[in-house]
Amino acid sequence: QPVLTQPPSASASLGASVTLTCTLNSDYNTYKVDWYQQRPGKGPRFVMRVGTGGLVGSKGAGIPDRFSVLSSGLNRSLIIKNIQEEDESDYYCGADHGSGSTFVWLFGGGTKLTVL
Amino acid sequence: QVQLIESGGDLVKPGGSLRLSCATSGFKFSDSYMSWVRQAPGKGLEWISLISTRGNTIYYADSVKGRFTISRDNAKNSLCLQMNGLRVEDTAVYYCARMPSEAPHWGQGTLVTVSS
Numbered sequence: 001q002p003v004l005t006q007p008p009s010a011s012a013s014l015g016a017s018v019t020l021t022c023t024l025n026s027d028y029n030t031y032k033v034d035w036y037q038q039r040p041g042k043g044p045r046f047v048m049r050v051g052t053g054g055l056v057g058s059k060g061a062g063i064p065d066r067f068s069v070l071s072s073g074l075n076r077s078l079i080i081k082n083i084q085e086e087d088e089s090d091y092y093c094g095a096d097h098g099s100g101s102t103f104v105w106l107f108g109g110g111t112k113l114t115v116l
Numbered sequence: 117q118v119q120l121i122e123s124g125g126d127l128v129k130p131g132g133s134l135r136l137s138c139a140t141s142g143f144k145f146s147d148s149y150m151s152w153v154r155q156a157p158g159k160g161l162e163w164i165s166l167i168s169t170r171g172n173t174i175y176y177a178d179s180v181k182g183r184f185t186i187s188r189d190n191a192k193n194s195l196c197l198q199m200n201g202l203r204v205e206d207t208a209v210y211y212c213a214r215m216p217s218e219a220p221h222w223g224q225g226t227l228v229t230v231s232s
Contacts, residue, residue, distance in 0.1 A: 105163035
Protein backbone atom coordinates (compact mmCIF):
# COMPACT_ATOMS: atom_id res chain seq x y z
CA GLN A 1 0.00 0.00 0.00
CA PRO A 2 1.13 3.59 -0.52
CA VAL A 3 3.20 5.47 2.01
CA LEU A 4 2.88 9.26 2.12
CA THR A 5 5.81 11.15 3.60
CA GLN A 6 5.61 14.74 4.79
CA PRO A 7 8.21 16.84 6.59
CA PRO A 8 6.99 17.51 10.14
CA SER A 9 7.41 21.25 9.99
CA ALA A 10 7.77 24.22 7.69
CA SER A 11 7.90 27.96 8.18
CA ALA A 12 7.57 31.06 6.07
CA SER A 13 7.39 34.78 6.62
CA LEU A 14 4.21 36.75 6.18
CA GLY A 15 3.75 37.49 2.47
CA ALA A 16 6.28 34.90 1.35
CA SER A 17 5.65 31.58 -0.42
CA VAL A 18 6.07 28.03 0.80
CA THR A 19 5.93 24.61 -0.82
CA LEU A 20 4.68 21.69 1.25
CA THR A 21 5.62 18.31 -0.14
CA CYS A 22 3.95 14.92 0.07
CA THR A 23 6.11 12.12 -1.30
CA LEU A 24 4.68 8.80 -2.45
CA ASN A 25 6.63 5.59 -2.43
CA SER A 26 7.77 4.51 -5.87
CA ASP A 27 5.21 1.76 -6.58
CA TYR A 28 2.39 4.33 -6.27
CA ASN A 29 3.72 7.10 -8.49
CA THR A 30 0.41 7.45 -10.36
CA TYR A 31 -1.70 8.05 -7.27
CA LYS A 32 -3.76 11.16 -6.64
CA VAL A 33 -3.42 12.86 -3.29
CA ASP A 34 -5.82 15.07 -1.34
CA TRP A 35 -4.55 18.02 0.69
CA TYR A 36 -6.25 19.01 3.94
CA GLN A 37 -5.78 22.05 6.15
CA GLN A 38 -6.41 21.71 9.87
CA ARG A 39 -6.48 24.82 12.02
CA PRO A 40 -5.99 24.40 15.77
CA GLY A 41 -9.03 22.83 17.41
CA LYS A 42 -10.87 22.41 14.12
CA GLY A 43 -11.74 19.57 11.80
CA PRO A 44 -9.74 19.13 8.60
CA ARG A 45 -10.78 21.15 5.57
CA PHE A 46 -10.33 19.90 2.01
CA VAL A 47 -7.94 22.10 0.04
CA MET A 48 -7.58 20.35 -3.31
CA ARG A 49 -6.65 17.13 -5.07
CA VAL A 50 -3.47 16.66 -7.08
CA GLY A 51 -2.65 13.95 -9.59
CA THR A 52 0.25 13.37 -11.95
CA GLY A 53 -0.92 16.24 -14.16
CA GLY A 54 -1.61 18.71 -11.39
CA LEU A 55 -4.96 19.87 -10.01
CA VAL A 56 -7.78 17.32 -10.20
CA GLY A 57 -11.30 18.72 -9.99
CA SER A 58 -12.09 21.85 -8.03
CA LYS A 59 -10.56 23.43 -4.98
CA GLY A 60 -12.38 23.14 -1.70
CA ALA A 61 -14.96 25.73 -0.77
CA GLY A 62 -13.41 29.05 0.20
CA ILE A 63 -9.83 28.09 -0.65
CA PRO A 64 -8.08 31.25 -1.89
CA ASP A 65 -6.32 31.51 -5.24
CA ARG A 66 -3.06 31.76 -3.31
CA PHE A 67 -3.20 27.99 -2.93
CA SER A 68 -2.10 25.78 -5.81
CA VAL A 69 -0.64 22.34 -6.40
CA LEU A 70 2.21 20.88 -8.40
CA SER A 71 3.10 17.32 -9.27
CA SER A 72 6.60 16.12 -10.06
CA GLY A 73 7.67 12.49 -9.98
CA LEU A 74 6.72 11.09 -6.60
CA ASN A 75 5.97 14.50 -5.11
CA ARG A 76 2.50 15.99 -4.81
CA SER A 77 3.10 19.51 -3.54
CA LEU A 78 0.89 22.22 -2.10
CA ILE A 79 2.11 25.75 -2.80
CA ILE A 80 0.93 28.72 -0.78
CA LYS A 81 1.80 32.19 -2.04
CA ASN A 82 1.55 35.49 -0.16
CA ILE A 83 1.20 33.63 3.13
CA GLN A 84 -1.25 35.08 5.63
CA GLU A 85 -1.55 34.56 9.38
CA GLU A 86 -4.65 32.42 8.90
CA ASP A 87 -2.61 29.91 6.85
CA GLU A 88 -0.82 28.78 10.00
CA SER A 89 -2.17 25.24 10.29
CA ASP A 90 -1.35 21.58 10.07
CA TYR A 91 -1.47 20.29 6.51
CA TYR A 92 -2.11 16.64 5.71
CA CYS A 93 -2.01 14.73 2.47
CA GLY A 94 -4.07 11.59 1.99
CA ALA A 95 -4.72 8.92 -0.61
CA ASP A 96 -7.00 5.92 -0.93
CA HIS A 97 -5.86 2.48 -1.95
CA GLY A 98 -8.16 -0.35 -2.94
CA SER A 99 -6.89 -3.79 -3.81
CA GLY A 100 -9.24 -6.69 -4.37
CA SER A 101 -11.46 -6.92 -1.29
CA THR A 102 -9.50 -4.44 0.76
CA PHE A 103 -9.56 -0.67 1.05
CA VAL A 104 -7.55 1.74 3.08
CA TRP A 105 -7.28 5.51 3.23
CA LEU A 106 -3.81 6.61 4.27
CA PHE A 107 -2.53 9.95 5.49
CA GLY A 108 0.88 11.46 5.69
CA GLY A 109 2.14 12.45 9.12
CA GLY A 110 1.28 16.09 8.54
CA THR A 111 3.31 19.28 8.24
CA LYS A 112 2.94 22.04 10.81
CA LEU A 113 3.21 25.37 9.00
CA THR A 114 4.37 28.30 11.10
CA VAL A 115 3.93 31.84 9.82
CA LEU A 116 6.78 34.04 11.02
CA GLN B 117 -24.17 24.78 3.19
CA VAL B 118 -22.66 21.39 3.92
CA GLN B 119 -22.77 20.40 7.60
CA LEU B 120 -21.63 17.29 9.43
CA ILE B 121 -22.18 17.30 13.17
CA GLU B 122 -20.82 14.49 15.31
CA SER B 123 -22.12 13.58 18.74
CA GLY B 124 -21.85 10.84 21.32
CA GLY B 125 -18.28 11.26 22.48
CA ASP B 126 -17.72 10.62 26.18
CA LEU B 127 -15.41 9.26 28.86
CA VAL B 128 -15.64 5.48 28.97
CA LYS B 129 -13.75 2.73 30.79
CA PRO B 130 -11.59 0.20 28.94
CA GLY B 131 -13.76 -2.59 27.59
CA GLY B 132 -16.78 -0.33 27.40
CA SER B 133 -18.96 0.68 24.48
CA LEU B 134 -20.00 3.92 22.86
CA ARG B 135 -22.13 4.89 19.88
CA LEU B 136 -21.21 7.93 17.81
CA SER B 137 -23.62 9.68 15.49
CA CYS B 138 -23.17 12.14 12.63
CA ALA B 139 -26.03 14.30 11.44
CA THR B 140 -25.57 15.70 7.96
CA SER B 141 -27.20 18.33 5.77
CA GLY B 142 -26.52 20.40 2.69
CA PHE B 143 -25.62 17.57 0.32
CA LYS B 144 -27.10 14.40 -1.14
CA PHE B 145 -26.23 12.03 1.70
CA SER B 146 -27.67 8.97 -0.01
CA ASP B 147 -25.28 9.47 -2.96
CA SER B 148 -22.20 9.93 -0.77
CA TYR B 149 -19.63 7.48 0.49
CA MET B 150 -18.95 8.24 4.15
CA SER B 151 -16.03 7.60 6.46
CA TRP B 152 -14.94 7.89 10.07
CA VAL B 153 -11.46 9.23 10.74
CA ARG B 154 -9.90 9.72 14.15
CA GLN B 155 -7.07 11.76 15.60
CA ALA B 156 -5.39 10.85 18.86
CA PRO B 157 -4.32 13.81 21.02
CA GLY B 158 -1.40 15.58 19.40
CA LYS B 159 -1.19 13.00 16.63
CA GLY B 160 -2.07 12.71 12.95
CA LEU B 161 -5.14 11.47 11.14
CA GLU B 162 -6.14 7.81 11.02
CA TRP B 163 -8.90 6.54 8.73
CA ILE B 164 -10.91 3.83 10.47
CA SER B 165 -13.96 2.96 8.38
CA LEU B 166 -15.83 3.57 5.12
CA ILE B 167 -19.38 2.75 4.04
CA SER B 168 -20.79 2.85 0.53
CA THR B 169 -23.92 4.74 -0.49
CA ARG B 170 -26.32 1.89 0.23
CA GLY B 171 -24.28 0.39 3.04
CA ASN B 172 -23.56 -2.83 1.20
CA THR B 173 -19.81 -2.26 1.03
CA ILE B 174 -17.93 -1.58 4.26
CA TYR B 175 -14.26 -1.45 5.11
CA TYR B 176 -12.41 -1.13 8.41
CA ALA B 177 -8.86 -0.39 9.42
CA ASP B 178 -7.15 -3.34 11.04
CA SER B 179 -6.93 -1.39 14.30
CA VAL B 180 -10.72 -1.46 14.78
CA LYS B 181 -11.83 -4.51 12.79
CA GLY B 182 -14.10 -6.77 14.82
CA ARG B 183 -14.75 -4.09 17.47
CA PHE B 184 -16.31 -1.17 15.58
CA THR B 185 -19.37 -1.19 13.31
CA ILE B 186 -20.25 1.55 10.85
CA SER B 187 -23.82 2.05 9.66
CA ARG B 188 -25.95 4.66 7.92
CA ASP B 189 -29.58 5.70 7.68
CA ASN B 190 -30.19 7.38 4.33
CA ALA B 191 -33.73 8.35 5.32
CA LYS B 192 -32.34 10.36 8.24
CA ASN B 193 -29.12 11.53 6.53
CA SER B 194 -27.13 10.12 9.40
CA LEU B 195 -24.02 8.02 9.96
CA CYS B 196 -23.18 5.97 13.04
CA LEU B 197 -20.20 4.22 14.57
CA GLN B 198 -20.80 1.58 17.22
CA MET B 199 -17.62 1.08 19.23
CA ASN B 200 -17.26 -1.99 21.45
CA GLY B 201 -14.31 -3.32 23.40
CA LEU B 202 -12.81 0.14 23.70
CA ARG B 203 -9.12 0.42 24.53
CA VAL B 204 -7.03 3.24 25.93
CA GLU B 205 -5.46 3.65 22.49
CA ASP B 206 -8.89 4.41 21.00
CA THR B 207 -8.79 7.78 22.77
CA ALA B 208 -9.17 10.37 20.02
CA VAL B 209 -11.32 12.96 18.36
CA TYR B 210 -13.57 11.12 15.91
CA TYR B 211 -14.51 12.85 12.68
CA CYS B 212 -17.32 12.04 10.32
CA ALA B 213 -16.28 12.75 6.75
CA ARG B 214 -17.88 12.79 3.34
CA MET B 215 -15.09 10.91 1.62
CA PRO B 216 -14.01 9.63 -0.72
CA SER B 217 -15.68 12.36 -2.70
CA GLU B 218 -15.07 14.98 -5.34
CA ALA B 219 -15.93 17.51 -2.63
CA PRO B 220 -14.82 16.07 0.72
CA HIS B 221 -16.21 17.62 3.89
CA TRP B 222 -15.47 16.88 7.54
CA GLY B 223 -17.25 17.59 10.78
CA GLN B 224 -15.71 19.26 13.82
CA GLY B 225 -15.32 15.97 15.65
CA THR B 226 -16.38 14.42 18.96
CA LEU B 227 -13.94 13.43 21.69
CA VAL B 228 -13.81 9.86 22.94
CA THR B 229 -11.70 9.27 26.04
CA VAL B 230 -11.02 5.72 27.19
CA SER B 231 -9.61 5.67 30.68
CA SER B 232 -10.08 3.86 33.96
